[in-house]
Amino acid sequence: GAGVSQSPRYKVAKRGQDVALRCDPISGHVSLFWYQQALGQGPEFLTYFQNEAQLDKSGLPSDRFFAERPEGSVSTLKIQRTQQEDSAVYLCASSSGTAFNYGYTFGSGTRLTVV
Amino acid sequence: GDSVTQMEGPVTLSEEAFLTINCTYTATGYPSLFWYVQYPGEGLQLLLKATKADDKGSNKGFEATYRKETTSFHLEKGSVQVSDSAVYFCALINQAGTALIFGKGTTLSVSS
Numbered sequence: 001g002a003g004v005s006q007s008p009r010y011k012v013a014k015r016g017q018d019v020a021l022r023c024d025p026i027s028g029h030v031s032l033f034w035y036q037q038a039l040g041q042g043p044e045f046l047t048y049f050q051n052e053a054q055l056d057k058s059g060l061p062s063d064r065f066f067a068e069r070p071e072g073s074v075s076t077l078k079i080q081r082t083q084q085e086d087s088a089v090y091l092c093a094s095s096s097g098t099a100f101n102y103g104y105t106f107g108s109g110t111r112l113t114v115v
Numbered sequence: 116g117d118s119v120t121q122m123e124g125p126v127t128l129s130e131e132a133f134l135t136i137n138c139t140y141t142a143t144g145y146p147s148l149f150w151y152v153q154y155p156g157e158g159l160q161l162l163l164k165a166t167k168a169d170d171k172g173s174n175k176g177f178e179a180t181y182r183k184e185t186t187s188f189h190l191e192k193g194s195v196q197v198s199d200s201a202v203y204f205c206a207l208i209n210q211a212g213t214a215l216i217f218g219k220g221t222t223l224s225v226s227s
């Protein structure tokens with residue numbers, strides 16, 4: 001597609017519920033990133049994939065967070081047993097290269113609200 | 116660890132005023148530096164970047180110069196427009212080269 005697509009745009013979850021957030025990167029983009037943006041803050045890195053390999057997951061805040069990209073294209077970020085502090089906008093970005101100087105294209109994000 | 120500090124907002128200006136948004140960083144070595152912009156209801160967009168010391172990034176009338184002496188990358192524009200109203204984020208690439216580290220963002224509001 002023309003851009004990075006994320007779904008759903010908005011998600012309301014009850015505390016303790018599991019959620020799955022989807023990212024469709026730009027076709028052919030090798031690198032895919034997930035970021036978490038709390039209200040009034042800058043995005044914070046969660047994890048990085050190069051094709052299907054998860055090369056960096058140092059930003060995942062707990063073992064309730066899990067990400068996958070099994071075929072090297074679409075990625076899913078799963079949050080188990082959601083808690084109120086998980087409320088944030090989750091951003092996905094993709095890049096055509098593996099070197100950091102390639103431009104990232106961000107999606108519009110999924111706004112997760114845990115009630 | 117690596118970090119980015121940018122000036123607190125909101126910044127409120129009249130159209131055609133001069134804009135400066137300060138950004139300083141702490142990092143090992145000389146990472147690439149970026150400014151991203153987030154317009155209301157839209158995703159983050161790369162505004163400009165600089166990859167080495169003394170480089171000047173520019174785009175849409177915005178400029179920023181990579182100053183290693185002062186570890187700064189301040190964003191400037193000579194004459195802002197109402198359409199520049201947005202949140203601006205300063206960022207750097209982490210040492211591993213795998214992630215962007217962002218500042219907290221500065222909201223710019225321009226009135227006519």
